[in-house]
Amino acid sequence: MDISTLRGATKGLITLDSGYKNTGSCKSAITFLDGEKGILRYRGYSIEELAEKADFLEVAYLLIFGDLPNQEQLDKFHADIKKHSVVDDDVKKILDAFPKSAHPMGVLSSLTSALTAFNPESVNVDSEEDMYNAIVRLIGKLPILVSWTMRKKMGLPLYYGDSSLGYVENLLKMMFKQPNEEVYTQNPILIDALDKLLILHADHEQNCSTSTVRITGSSHAGLFVSIAAGISALWGPLHGGANQAVLEMLEAIKADGGDTKKYMAKAKDKSDPFRLMGFGHRVYKNFDPRARIIKKAADEVLGDLGVEDPILDIAKGLEKEALEDQYFVDRKLYPNVDFYSGIIYRAMGIPVEMFTVMFALGRLPGWIAQWREMRLNKEPIGRPRQLYVGETERAFKSIDKR
């Protein structure tokens, strides 16, 4: 039921739905998902088909502008993004000011906000043309910030990228190229796996970070700061931070002797706050369709790289035990996309603290699409109500009487 026009007529009646489990915040034509049936579609196209047949920038175009691009539209989109694949040198000074120990998500969110200062034309974007220009700017610049954030963490000098390469190949080179490396050799299996990971993360309707982007943008704050707000929301371990939390949990289990049964028991013990990270999902109550696709990619990457890693054995053990455990079966808790993405990122050599940054880059097109839809629909400023449960009116007490 659409009650959005009733507000003035409800005479103080408020729907209370903590966590917005059953509250719609908008109408959207971008992403359809059916958690019971495990269906995820972007603009009507199944996630399985997109992951198989499209690349990340095609999917980005689809999400943002509503249809798959023809060759001419795609070429222009690529060219416009490439034109803006530069970041002002002064942004490096901001990066330099962060300690090496800073969490990359905090750094990425800050630098994304800071880009506003260097791209003031991206703030007041009322026409579709202004929006387009802000969008291609951000899609061009974010991979640079991602790679700089990682290189800083790893103590590597910054690298500006190679404009002759595709988006994902360039990203990998910007992240991994070593200073003494004359020729950087690309691995097609890693390119394909990363492309798929970015596609699978590209949108997921009104989750915590996306709703944050929409609500921030609803005040007509600019695109870059709305996305920076989304990055901050994504950071938490119950949302995008879960992929980092998964690896940290696996490390902790290994350090404690690798007894997966002990941790299964902890996860089921209601007096213990521990949860099995990477299991469960607010909307997918049977399986996460993205997890199926990415599990296959994880197997390919591990096979190709010939990785032998006790952490991955622990992951496989937990996966098997959880799928056979009545507690997990009854609550429909299956491995989610973060469970497998963390495994792939680790095998690729990406530092654990960078995992959520990779998620953020994948989610960028979805956030942009949702922000653009919200602006084009001329949605009102987001302003939820509350149920006040505090003190009634009190007389002020002077400090000597408290």
Ligand code: ACO
């Ligand atoms: N380990 C153990 N028990 C769990 C787990 C878990 N990972 N997840 C849920 N449960 C249990 C709860 O204790 C609860 O049990 P009860 O009914 O006996 O009280 C029941 O399953 C339902 O849990 P809720 O918290 O009500 O489920 P909700 O839909 O609110 O939470 C969430 C979903 C946050 C993803 C949760 O499953 C969780 O914390 N998972 C671990 C963190 C994680 O992997 N997050 C990534 C989500 S995907 C993403 O953001 C891309």
